[in-house]
Each structure stands twice: as C-alpha cells, then as structure tokens.
Amino acid sequence: MAESIKLTENQKNYLRIQGVIAVVDRARDLELARIGLNIPQAQVLYCLNEAKVRNEPMTPMRLSRVLQKQPHTVSALVHRMEAQGLVTTKKDMKRKNWLRVSLTRKGEEALKLWANATEVPDILSCLSKRETETMYTASRKVHAKGMELLRKMQSNPFDTEAELW
DSSP states (O other): OOOOOOOOHHHHHHHHHHHHHHHHHHHHOOOTTTTTOOOHHHHHHHHHHHHHHTOOOHHHHHHHHHHHHHHHHHHHHHHHHHTSSSSSEESSSSSTTTTEEEHHHHHHHHHHHHHHHOGGGGGGGSOHHHHHHHHHHHHHHHHHHHHHHHHSEEEESSSSSOOOO
C-alpha cells in the first residue's frame, strides 16, 4: 500500500498557487481565443505598446527579459506573430545586429480587443481592496524570491531585473 507523503505548509501553498494559475490561465486562454490571441501574444502586444508609449525601442532580447522567457522562445513567438501580421521586425539602422519589434495596425487592433476582454481578469473583483493589496504585496515578495532563486540555480537567467509594468 502506498505511503502518504507529508507536505510542508509551503509545499501545500505552492501547489494551491499552481492550481489557481492553471485554472485562471486556461480560462484566459479560452477567453482570448475568441479574439484570436493567446496569453503570450497578449503579453507581447502589451509590452510593445508600453515601449511605444515610453518611446523606447523593443528588441526580442528585451522582450525576453520583461516576459521572463528564454530568448529563443520569444524569438519564435515574435516570428509567428509577424507571420500573423500582429508585429513587424526590422534591423536597427544604428546597431545592425539588433532587431526592432513593433506593433502593426492589426496588432494595435488586437491589443484593444484584448484590453476589452475582461471577464477572466475581473474574477479578482471577488477580493476586497485589502485582500487585493495583500495579494499584490505578497506576489512582489514571491517574485523577488523567485528571481533570487533563478540567479542561484542558473547562470545569468536574465541580464537585468525584470521590468514589471
């Protein structure tokens, strides 16, 4: 007969967080599929728009840092999005080895649709203002600890601290 495994409270809470993320991400993917997007695409569109607002150039490498994804993953995503007409890439005229990524008109329209697709993000309305603030503070602490662990576990996971807009 199998023996029960005793988990620590931290392990139980980690499993709970993973479960919540899985459910909410699945619901969000289904919501975004209605407008022809998925979560990673929406994240890229949002980052590109924020960079445009700040008048900052965006490269696939910078996107990988912001999204905390491996560069090859972001590069493949950007190329698929370019084939869909959501983004455009072009060589930087000053730094020939850099590739600039920007939104197309179709990407801007998709971003607006994404911003109006709020059914899943609005599930947070079940939390009180105090609970929301507590969740935000706790998530910042867990994020910082996760980044610390990443730096210890792998060499140079992200060259700079992730930007959280």
